[in-house]
Amino acid sequence: MCRCCVRATTSPAPTSWCCRAEPPVGPGSTPVASATVPSADVVITGTGLFTPPYSISNAELVASLTVSVNEWNAAHASEIAVGAREARQVPDAEFIEKASGIKSRFVMNKDGVLDPHRLRPHLPLRGEDELGLQAEMALPAIYEALAQAGRRPDEVDCVIVGCSNLQRAYPAVAIEIQAALGAGGWAYDMNVACSSATFSIQSGVDALCNGSANLVVVVNPEITSGHNNFAMRDHHFIFGDACTAIVLERTADAIASEQWEVLRGRLQTKFSNAIRNDFGFLNPSEDGERDSMELVFRQRGQQVFKEVCPMVVGHIREQLDALTLEPAGVRRFWLHQANLKMNQLIAKGVLGRVPNEDEAPVILDRYANTSSAGSVIAFHLHRGDLVSGDLGVICSFGAGYSIGSQVVRKR
Amino acid sequence: MCRCCVRATTSPAPTSWCCRAEPPVGPGSTPVASATVPSADVVITGTGLFTPPYSISNAELVASLTVSVNEWNAAHASEIAVGAREARQVPDAEFIEKASGIKSRFVMNKDGVLDPHRLRPHLPLRGEDELGLQAEMALPAIYEALAQAGRRPDEVDCVIVGCSNLQRAYPAVAIEIQAALGAGGWAYDMNVACSSATFSIQSGVDALCNGSANLVVVVNPEITSGHNNFAMRDHHFIFGDACTAIVLERTADAIASEQWEVLRGRLQTKFSNAIRNDFGFLNPSEDGERDSMELVFRQRGQQVFKEVCPMVVGHIREQLDALTLEPAGVRRFWLHQANLKMNQLIAKGVLGRVPNEDEAPVILDRYANTSSAGSVIAFHLHRGDLVSGDLGVICSFGAGYSIGSQVVRKR
Numbered sequence: 162m163c164r165c166c167v168r169a170t171t172s173p174a175p176t177s178w179c180c181r182a183e184p185p186v187g188p189g190s191t192p193v194a195s196a197t198v199p200s201a202d203v204v205i206t207g208t209g210l211f212t213p214p215y216s217i218s219n220a221e222l223v224a225s226l227t228v229s230v231n232e233w234n235a236a237h238a239s240e241i242a243v244g245a246r247e248a249r250q251v252p253d254a255e256f257i258e259k260a261s262g263i264k265s266r267f268v269m270n271k272d273g274v275l276d277p278h279r280l281r282p283h284l285p286l287r288g289e290d291e292l293g294l295q296a297e298m299a300l301p302a303i304y305e306a307l308a309q310a311g312r313r314p315d316e317v318d319c320v321i322v323g324c325s326n327l328q329r330a331y332p333a334v335a336i337e338i339q340a341a342l343g344a345g346g347w348a349y350d351m352n353v354a355c356s357s358a359t360f361s362i363q364s365g366v367d368a369l370c371n372g373s374a375n376l377v378v379v380v381n382p383e384i385t386s387g388h389n390n391f392a393m394r395d396h397h398f399i400f401g402d403a404c405t406a407i408v409l410e411r412t413a414d415a416i417a418s419e420q421w422e423v424l425r426g427r428l429q430t431k432f433s434n435a436i437r438n439d440f441g442f443l444n445p446s447e448d449g450e451r452d453s454m455e456l457v458f459r460q461r462g463q464q465v466f467k468e469v470c471p472m473v474v475g476h477i478r479e480q481l482d483a484l485t486l487e488p489a490g491v492r493r494f495w496l497h498q499a500n501l502k503m504n505q506l507i508a509k510g511v512l513g514r515v516p517n518e519d520e521a522p523v524i525l526d527r528y529a530n531t532s533s534a535g536s537v538i539a540f541h542l543h544r545g546d547l548v549s550g551d552l553g554v555i556c557s558f559g560a561g562y563s564i565g566s567q568v569v570r571k572r
Numbered sequence: 573m574c575r576c577c578v579r580a581t582t583s584p585a586p587t588s589w590c591c592r593a594e595p596p597v598g599p600g601s602t603p604v605a606s607a608t609v610p611s612a613d614v615v616i617t618g619t620g621l622f623t624p625p626y627s628i629s630n631a632e633l634v635a636s637l638t639v640s641v642n643e644w645n646a647a648h649a650s651e652i653a654v655g656a657r658e659a660r661q662v663p664d665a666e667f668i669e670k671a672s673g674i675k676s677r678f679v680m681n682k683d684g685v686l687d688p689h690r691l692r693p694h695l696p697l698r699g700e701d702e703l704g705l706q707a708e709m710a711l712p713a714i715y716e717a718l719a720q721a722g723r724r725p726d727e728v729d730c731v732i733v734g735c736s737n738l739q740r741a742y743p744a745v746a747i748e749i750q751a752a753l754g755a756g757g758w759a760y761d762m763n764v765a766c767s768s769a770t771f772s773i774q775s776g777v778d779a780l781c782n783g784s785a786n787l788v789v790v791v792n793p794e795i796t797s798g799h800n801n802f803a804m805r806d807h808h809f810i811f812g813d814a815c816t817a818i819v820l821e822r823t824a825d826a827i828a829s830e831q832w833e834v835l836r837g838r839l840q841t842k843f844s845n846a847i848r849n850d851f852g853f854l855n856p857s858e859d860g861e862r863d864s865m866e867l868v869f870r871q872r873g874q875q876v877f878k879e880v881c882p883m884v885v886g887h888i889r890e891q892l893d894a895l896t897l898e899p900a901g902v903r904r905f906w907l908h909q910a911n912l913k914m915n916q917l918i919a920k921g922v923l924g925r926v927p928n929e930d931e932a933p934v935i936l937d938r939y940a941n942t943s944s945a946g947s948v949i950a951f952h953l954h955r956g957d958l959v960s961g962d963l964g965v966i967c968s969f970g971a972g973y974s975i976g977s978q979v980v981r982k983r
Contacts, residue, residue: 286860331971340843347839353760367778428758432751560742
């Protein structure tokens with residue numbers, strides 16, 4: 162008996178799996194239509210989005226970094242002249258949009274980021290009795306998601322914070338949010354970078370299916386401006402801040418007017434240092450000086466592009482194969498929002514052609530890369546026109562490498 | 573149909589729960605014996621322990637801090653004389669053992685911790701192509717656990733790192749470990765402080781029950797010496813380093829000669845700032861200077877003692893009530909190892925009398941508080957004498973506050 166969908170199955174060790182993972186017909190047969198995919202035990206009953214108060218255009222960002230780069234080059238002119246250092250290159254707003262599709266990004270603080278002598282946010286120091294910044298971002302997103310779900314905050318019994326950087330080790334940010342909600346049950350923080358949302362959704366689904374929780378909130382407070390490198394031309398434009406929230410419930414319990422079945426999740430990780438950040442609690446104990454560039458986000462962008470795109474194409478194809486669905490049967494792809502070309506290449510690899518904005522909506526033009534929040538923002542803002550039975554794929558990818566996807570269907 | 577044990581049950585929203593949570597008989601009836609508790613779908617098939625190479629006695633620690641305190645008091649003598657500052661008190665080895673039960677602790681580096689002018693480990697800076705320190709601690713613990721389980725590292729398809737501090741944000745430490753094992757599937761990092769192990773076990777159980785994973789490794793690489801405050805008399809003795817690992821599988825898949833059914837897990841969190849650490853990636857963006865004492869472990873010990881002990885007693889009692897088990901039917905309590913008096917008070921609250929070492933084994937005398945690893949070390953070192961059918965409770969508690977417990981039974 163398969164536990165998750167109560168159907169007879171065999172369970173050979175150690176390759177046993179939910180029976181939903183096994184194609185009900187042979188791999189060469191005709192894919193089934195959406196309606197024949199078994200119904201799911203868990204549904205998404207609400208999503209929420211907190212958008213920070215400030216937007217920064219490419220032109221503003223470029224103006225600031227240009228001042229900084231020119232000053233740095235002037236300060237290191239003699240070393241640059243004798244070839245001991247390489248001159249830093251000034252940024253280019255046109256290049257940014259062409260290379261990434263990003264036009265602007267939201268941030269929690271603007272003047273600190275744009276101050277060429279600071280290039281990081283100004284965040285007022287908060288005492289321990291004040292709500293932390295990540296909890297502050299989380300609450301409006303969660304309230305919006307709970308309102309969609311028709312649920313009160315005190316009905317929540319599980320809060321999972323999944324994001325690419327946590328503002329402290331303990332107490333967990335998730336427990337602070339749980340308390341602010343007046344929620345019961347339990348809460349914890351998790352991190353698998355850009356895939357923190359899709360992985361957390363799976364943890365929530367697993368907890369609901371196994372009865373460990375009844376009303377799960379997954380929340381992704383991404384303050385990327387706190388770990389981005391605004392001093393480097395290749396990185397300064399990449400990220401933006403945002404927070405998303407997702408409410409998950411067992412299908413049998415859900416009361417929301419709009420519900421999305423979570424048909425199948427897939428999580429995948431493969432180690433890579435091509436995206437890395439070495440800031441951490443052991444730094445003060447390390448002997449020797451770290452390059453300050455190691456203590457914020459860094460990446461080898463071309464390598465990431467080349468390695469991750471084919472992995473994601475294979476990942477999504479295997480997801481659809483497992484459900485015996487054709488890519489053409491997927492109404493919408495809510496992809497991780499890092500780079501427009503990356504998304505076009507991935508969607509092309511899955512669909513066999515470049516998708517239009519209706520098939521793979523873009524939010525990175527306004528939000529930039531918001532790490533784990535990106536694909537959830539796309540799902541949050543671009544699902545209203547879909548109808549009952551429509552299928553979609555929420556898919557994240559990024560540092561780790563980590564890839565996570567959830568195939569969903571509107572009830 | 574209850575998914576986790578395939579028995580008929582009702583599922584009222586939003587308070588539905590696994591049917592195992594419902595006492596099979598009324599609350600006033602006679603508790604059932606161990607054999608009548610339904611069998612579990614998931615078993616622990618192995619555990620492992622990495623003990624760091626260096627041990628520090630209380631006397632050694634006190635000698636070092638005494639030098640530091642005397643120098644600090646001398647340096648601030650004029651301020652102390654006029655009452656502008658309070659003199660720091662010298663530590664006392666006898667007091668430490670009397671107050672906590674701790675005699676020594678293991679650390680990854682000894683000379684840095686004992687250097688009165690440093691009071692933190694010396695950790696050689698490692699490049700990104702070298703194995704990280706947390707992954708290095710994790711591997712021997714995992715290999716030991718897998719050997720018990722009769723499993724190869726490449727059979728693992730889920731690695732969850734749960735610990736009270738992660739050495740970097742990305743790539744996840746768990747993915748680094750997954751790669752070092754040659755494991756497949758997926759991996760992520762999570763943190764809910766001292767309860768990271770018991771919570772991660774539940775995530776593993778949920779993933780196994782729902783078919784999201786087949787062979788789960790939970791691993792707890794605790795480098796507490798990297799975030800302890802060795803400069804303060806009230807804190808310097810509390811912690812030690814260690815790493816534990818647990819292998820989880822579905823009962824139907826398990827091949828280990830020794831297996832422990834995971835009968836029921838319970839997770840509970842309640843926000844508190846009584847244990848806190850504000851070190852984090854937002855510090856460089858904060859306006860104003862933080863007290864350096866805020867950037868490492870700090871606690872209000874008396875408050876923690878008073879608030880946490882009754883919570884844990886209630887938590888364990890409710891666990892046993894849900895299984896209609898009497899405390900006397902529990903063969904062994906593997907409790908979080910923070911403070912001997914705390915454990916005695918908790919066990920007394922559950923049993924009605926002070927337990928002996930056979931009922932509630934102590935490892936904190938040698939290991940001190942190893943955060944999430946503590947209760948797992950106790951389980952790892954003190955279960956060999958139990959026989960088939962014997963019941964035990966693994967229970968953690970600490971910062972958050974977080975409390976987690978798993979009721980287990982030897983098959």
